[in-house]
Amino acid sequence: MKKARLSRRSFLKGAMATAVTGPWVLRFRGVAEAGPLEDRIIAAAKKAGPADLNGMIWSLYYRNMKRLSDEFKEKAGVGVKDIQDLSIFVIPQRAMAEAVSRSPKIDFFHIDSNMIPSLASAGLIEPLDGYMAEVGYKLEMLANFPSFMKYKGKTYGIPTDGNVHIQYVRKDLAENPEEQKKFSDKYGKPLAFPKTWEDSLQIAEHFHRPDKNLLGYAGLRNRANGVTWWYMNFYSAGGFPFNDDLEPTINTPAGEYAMDIYLRHKKVSHPEAPNWGTPQMIPQFTQGNAATGQYWDGTARQIESDPKSKVKGKFLYGIVPGSTFSGKLVHRSISSPLAAVLVNRYSPRKRQAALMTLYWGTLSNSIEIVTHPTWVFHDPWHAGHMTHPKVIERYSAPAMDAIAKSMQITTPPIYLTGHIEFQDVLGKHIAEAYIGQITAKQALTQTEAAWRKLIAQIGKARLKEDLVSYKAAMPTVDLPS
Amino acid sequence: MTASATETAAGTGAAPARGSRSRGIRIFKWTLLTPLFSLFFFLMPVFLLQLYFSLHSWTIYLSSWWDADYAGFDLFREVLTESRFYWAFARSFLFAGLSTVGCFIIGFGLALLMYRPFRGHSVFYVLFILPMLTVPIVISYTADMLLFRSGPINDIMSFLAGTEIRFTWLANPNFAIFTIIMLEIWNWTPFAFIIMLAGLSSLPAEPVEAARILGASRLRIFWEIQIPLLRPVIFLALILRFLEAMAEFPKTWGLLQGGPGTSTETIPVYLYIVTWRAFNVSKGAAASYLVMLLMIVIILSAIYVLRREKKALDALYEKPAGGGEA
Numbered sequence: 001m002k003k004a005r006l007s008r009r010s011f012l013k014g015a016m017a018t019a020v021t022g023p024w025v026l027r028f029r030g031v032a033e034a035g036p037l038e039d040r041i042i043a044a045a046k047k048a049g050p051a052d053l054n055g056m057i058w059s060l061y062y063r064n065m066k067r068l069s070d071e072f073k074e075k076a077g078v079g080v081k082d083i084q085d086l087s088i089f090v091i092p093q094r095a096m097a098e099a100v101s102r103s104p105k106i107d108f109f110h111i112d113s114n115m116i117p118s119l120a121s122a123g124l125i126e127p128l129d130g131y132m133a134e135v136g137y138k139l140e141m142l143a144n145f146p147s148f149m150k151y152k153g154k155t156y157g158i159p160t161d162g163n164v165h166i167q168y169v170r171k172d173l174a175e176n177p178e179e180q181k182k183f184s185d186k187y188g189k190p191l192a193f194p195k196t197w198e199d200s201l202q203i204a205e206h207f208h209r210p211d212k213n214l215l216g217y218a219g220l221r222n223r224a225n226g227v228t229w230w231y232m233n234f235y236s237a238g239g240f241p242f243n244d245d246l247e248p249t250i251n252t253p254a255g256e257y258a259m260d261i262y263l264r265h266k267k268v269s270h271p272e273a274p275n276w277g278t279p280q281m282i283p284q285f286t287q288g289n290a291a292t293g294q295y296w297d298g299t300a301r302q303i304e305s306d307p308k309s310k311v312k313g314k315f316l317y318g319i320v321p322g323s324t325f326s327g328k329l330v331h332r333s334i335s336s337p338l339a340a341v342l343v344n345r346y347s348p349r350k351r352q353a354a355l356m357t358l359y360w361g362t363l364s365n366s367i368e369i370v371t372h373p374t375w376v377f378h379d380p381w382h383a384g385h386m387t388h389p390k391v392i393e394r395y396s397a398p399a400m401d402a403i404a405k406s407m408q409i410t411t412p413p414i415y416l417t418g419h420i421e422f423q424d425v426l427g428k429h430i431a432e433a434y435i436g437q438i439t440a441k442q443a444l445t446q447t448e449a450a451w452r453k454l455i456a457q458i459g460k461a462r463l464k465e466d467l468v469s470y471k472a473a474m475p476t477v478d479l480p481s
Numbered sequence: 482m483t484a485s486a487t488e489t490a491a492g493t494g495a496a497p498a499r500g501s502r503s504r505g506i507r508i509f510k511w512t513l514l515t516p517l518f519s520l521f522f523f524l525m526p527v528f529l530l531q532l533y534f535s536l537h538s539w540t541i542y543l544s545s546w547w548d549a550d551y552a553g554f555d556l557f558r559e560v561l562t563e564s565r566f567y568w569a570f571a572r573s574f575l576f577a578g579l580s581t582v583g584c585f586i587i588g589f590g591l592a593l594l595m596y597r598p599f600r601g602h603s604v605f606y607v608l609f610i611l612p613m614l615t616v617p618i619v620i621s622y623t624a625d626m627l628l629f630r631s632g633p634i635n636d637i638m639s640f641l642a643g644t645e646i647r648f649t650w651l652a653n654p655n656f657a658i659f660t661i662i663m664l665e666i667w668n669w670t671p672f673a674f675i676i677m678l679a680g681l682s683s684l685p686a687e688p689v690e691a692a693r694i695l696g697a698s699r700l701r702i703f704w705e706i707q708i709p710l711l712r713p714v715i716f717l718a719l720i721l722r723f724l725e726a727m728a729e730f731p732k733t734w735g736l737l738q739g740g741p742g743t744s745t746e747t748i749p750v751y752l753y754i755v756t757w758r759a760f761n762v763s764k765g766a767a768a769s770y771l772v773m774l775l776m777i778v779i780i781l782s783a784i785y786v787l788r789r790e791k792k793a794l795d796a797l798y799e800k801p802a803g804g805g806e807a
């Protein structure tokens with residue numbers, strides 16, 4: 001009988017074949033990375049040890065995330081014990097107070113991601129790249145949207161709410177033959193979905209009928225939020241707030257154009273717009289009192305899924321208007337506040353907090369949060385959300401198409417250390433100009449002067465470094481494909 | 482017993498009594514001074530830290546506050562040359578002045594209605610006090626829901642007037658501050674009511690009774706007897722309310738955040754924005770110091786006025802007695 005013998009050559013051949021095909025086989029079987037992403041996060045959290053986390057988060061947002069944190073507690077021993085229930089608009093101040101005191105008490109903050117440069121500069125937040133690599137988590141967002149979570153090359157946040165602005169136009173009104181005729185008679189062009197701000201203003205003007213409780217235009221103009229709308233006008237005109245030497249470039253033709261467009265909306269807006277926030281404005285859309293407007297994408301979900309909506313299926317959705325001011329048509333949307341979870345660097349439970357954050361941010365878990373039966377501001381952000389049937393069902397296919405396209409052209413507000421300081425002074429002057437306390441030109445010159453002081457105060461060198469991250473977050477296309 | 486022995490005995494008896502009295506005085510003094518010193522030392526670090534910040538240019542992005550650069554009085558100069566600061570002060574004065582007068586007039590009116598008990602007066606007493614027990618931030622959000630253009634307040638006014646009224650209470654930059662003043666009056670009228678009710682109830686009955694017997698009219702009794710006797714109480718109510726109103730923040734911020742534009746940016750709102758929205762802690766500290774100095778001037782003036790009133794009242798009480806003897 002011949003003795004079976006494994007030659008060295010056969011052994012090496014076999015080893016090589018195993019090395020080449022093995023990972024493919026294992027990957028196919030889902031073993032190479034030790035199971036799905038959620039399992040890997042759970043395994044890492046188990047290794048980190050049990051922890052009861054404290055978070056600073058608005059309960060309206062947390063409501064949709066709670067089941068997952070309870071589940072994580074059950075599976076991995078890490079969960080959320082207490083939350084400081086604060087509005088997302090108040091959390092930046094409170095987070096800064098935590099930064100000043102270097103407090104380890106709060107483990108994570110659910111906050112506007114535009115605060116990342118400020119909070120990282122203040123030393124409060126923990127980069128998440130290490131934790132992401134450990135469990136194989138990738139931030140899957142469209143275009144350069146992941147840059148909104150990055151500062152100086154490091155990832156600091158995982159989003160829960162994409163919050164991009166899209167354009168809303170009442171379909172039943174815009175497609176009405178009588179309205180179309182009246183419009184073309186008056187403006188000498190067909191009534192079509194607006195391509196530019198000027199088009200948008202004409203449509204708003206056409207439909208503005210306050211006596212019939214119909215607003216031509218619905219957009220926020222209050223001191224806190226109005227500035228968000230202004231950025232879209234400014235960026236689309238080719239404007240950018242600073243040059244490479246950190247000189248303010250707001251008091252420029254692009255700035256004047258943006259002010260002009262912004263202020264021209266006053267005649268087609270509600271007289272109480274200077275004081276209205278979202279609680280007053282969203283019902284204008286859902287109750288059929290608004291003909292057009294640019295608004296956060298969550299309003300589309302309210303329109304299409306809220307049982308109280310009177311206008312389901314009656315809106316056209318698309319990207320926000322653009323401008324040809326710079327010589328070419330440029331569209332710029334905005335994502336602010338882009339809600340994300342950030343982890344406290346001073347927390348002794350930061351590892352567990354980071355893993356909890358990643359758990360909320362997996363595709364399947366984030367779909368649960370975004371499509372929760374009760375809408376509480378969490379809007380699509382993950383690339384996988386854009387085509388997921390459950391998300392499409394909540395927002396409608398046309399709205400999801402508009403959201404996906406808008407993400408290719410979306411921008412941050414001033415994404416620098418001192419974001420809130422720069423924005424607050426801009427917002428103040430824009431609000432003053434809107435109600436006629438100062439002129440549009442004064443708003444620009446006064447903002448420019450105040451920004452110079454801020455630059456000196458925060459430090460030009462530091463801000464110049466930040467500029468790289470800000471520019472990286474700006475879109476690279478003018479018109480989404 | 483000799484005289485000297487008696488003196489010695491008396492001396493030895495008086496000495497311990499004197500000693501225990503002075504010890505008692507010493508203990509009493511320290512009983513008063515200890516909490517005062519404790520309070521002083523408790524507050525001092527805050528004032529010193531604030532002084533440090535106001536003299537140093539510190540931003541939140543400098544890791545340690547002790548690394549801040551010395552700025553001298555630059556920040557004070559910056560605040561004092563900023564028109565925004567003076568505007569905020571003017572708005573605060575307008576707000577505090579008008580709301581104090583409003584609270585006082587209505588509160589005093591209610592106290593006049595209530596100071597002679599009647600059947601069921603305690604029900605009204607509770608009703609009149611309720612606004613003061615309402616949390617200011619709740620008032621601001623409730624007002625937000627009531628005062629919008631097509632809201633219930635305008636509806637009620639339209640119903641009463643028989644014509645459609647669509648007044649913009651909150652979005653009109655020229656009127657927004659008056660809306661907040663009205664809310665402040667609603668919120669704090671009970672404060673003036675309680676003080677004036679206490680003042681009216683504690684008035685001596687004899688002068689009023691005597692005037693009535695002599696045939697003085699109610700109006701004359703009110704102007705010539707009750708009002709002069711109530712002057713210190715009136716000043717107390719006005720001063721306390723004014724100081725409190727100068728610091729009003731929750732309603733102004735909760736309802737308007739200083740807007741529309743900057744039309745309701747009062748001193749507390751300004752300080753909050755500078756310190757916690759612009760994160761300019763050093764400038765906020767400098768501005769706070771300036772505000773504190775001004776408030777000290779107001780408080781000292783108020784104390785002076787109250788003392789003067791007290792003296793005048795004492796003299797008023799003394800005069801009839803002196804006159805009688807003459």
